[in-house]
């Protein structure tokens with residue numbers, strides 16, 4: 001039986017209760033066992049939400065992650081008060097998660113190859129994107145650009161953070177601006193969509209990866225239930241807006257279980273590697289007054305990813321799956 | 334003494350009520366269906382307008398209109414949201430709520446603008462993208478993201494005019510520009526006041542408070558630096574004199590286009606990128622100050638037993654709950 005305490009901890013790494021009830025199959029799961037299975041139910045495969053730090057530990061080569069900009073601190077630009085003040089909510093979230101805001105970014109290696117990684121933490125105000133989250137996504141992208149290393153973003157977010165008003169909305173533009181540059185420079189971008197990825201995060205960087213990967217059954221959608229409930233009285237069918245729905249509608253390349261996620265990304269990075277110099281592989285020069293590269297980039301937007309030959313160089317072909325071999329049991333589970 | 338305090342708080346309350354009422358009246362004004370929308374404005378502003386249809390992928394979205402316009406002798410690509418002015422037109426235009434095809438049509442036409450060296454002018458007036466399954470499954474999120482992304486790098490000047498409701502991501506899909514103007518009675522917000530109230534106040538009844546909290550009015554958005562300039566409206570609002578409203582918009586747009594036209598394209602696109610790169614204030618925490626240590630369960634219990642109401646916190650802040658993202 002779960003022990004009831006006078007407050008509810010949100011951090012998955014320190015639930016006071018020894019047991020967790022699986023929302024997928026209602027089994028009572030022993031927490032220590034659950035940690036060993038990467039917080040995936042061994043009975044039904046339900047993927048529990050995990051913190052950004054746990055996610056990073058599971059993905060990167062053991063001990064390789066170096067966090068950047070952990071000192072970025074959100075502010076309250078609107079003086080926002082609803083039932084609570086925004087500063088109150090921030091402090092509560094900071095205490096509960098040990099983070100200053102809902103994203104962690106840094107440099108690491110995966111299968112020995114350097115990557116720039118940004119991971120969102122749903123435990124911090126629903127992983128919502130305000131100025132700090134947008135800034136971290138942007139900086140992760142810019143580091144990927146500067147180093148010409150792959151960008152990996154793991155999303156779990158309810159969308160834009162309302163308490164920062166239109167500044168939050170502008171984070172969609174900020175992040176997309178950087179992602180467009182990453183794309184134009186032939187720097188790989190792998191987007192991992194986990195439960196949940198909704199609202200303005202889905203409608204910006206999360207949906208436009210070179211490869212989009214989703215965890216099984218992750219809720220992924222633009223319009224929220226409570227938002228659309230006020231407007232449109234649609235009855236939503238079972239499975240609606242889950243990872244498999246997006247797979248069948250062509251917006252997700254692969255659905256990958258947590259146990260395979262690291263190996264899957266490493267395998268992809270064996271194919272997707274930035275050419276050593278910016279612009280290599282793009283048409284050179286061009287006709288008329290307008291650079292050809294922009295037109296081809298535009299065409300890419302309009303017709304989709306296929307037929308793009310800019311990454312045709314396969315120097316790094318083959319499965320770059322050699323790991324450092326020093327990863328803990330739990331992360332290989 | 335007590336009376337004075339009470340009086341004062343009554344006065345403050347009354348003032349807050351007045352502010353709320355004024356903001357809500359502003360929201361209603363922004364939503365007035367009689368306001369001129371894209372096609373009405375073009376009729377008044379443009380010497381010539383050729384509407385273009387279809388996204389070349391699935392269909393044509395009647396909630397977003399796009400085409401080639403000649404305004405004050407200048408060739409432009411104009412894209413805008415189109416609500417209906419009566420029930421019949423509203424039904425035909427899906428109440429101005431766009432599906433992905435609208436944004437994909439917009440991108441297609443922006444591509445024309447870049448290739449044929451025409452500036453882009455967008456009119457923004459939308460409650461939000463259509464929230465139903467048809468829009469979702471055809472990738473409304475992808476369409477908005479790509480449109481936003483394209484507008485961050487489009488190699489031609491972009492002027493955005495928020496004419497009514499600037500409603501969240503649905504509006505943003507056409508609202509990235511070198512210059513963002515807003516009509517005096519327009520609003521701009523990250524989520525509709527109703528959506529915000531439903532999530533944060535757990536009640537749509539509190540929409541008025543949400544509108545105040547989000548600072549949705551054109552004037553407030555100007556103060557926040559999201560909107561560059563506010564265009565005054567004639568009389569009791571744009572709907573009372575659409576021709577004059579169109580004239581004022583046209584004047585403001587042409588002035589901006591002329592200024593933008595003098596900027597080399599590389600500089601223009603870089604400045605646009607930097608504009609959006611800079612949005613959103615934050616600070617850098619003092620590392621010598623107490624970091625947000627995760628507190629162990631034993632410490633929490635000890636604190637509670639010792640009667641400490643507050644856990645260690647950042648200076649000047651207190652404890653609270655955790656909610657506030659756009660979706661649940």
Ligand SMILES: [Zn+2]
Nearest residue numbers: 022025041044
């Ligand atoms: Zn289960």
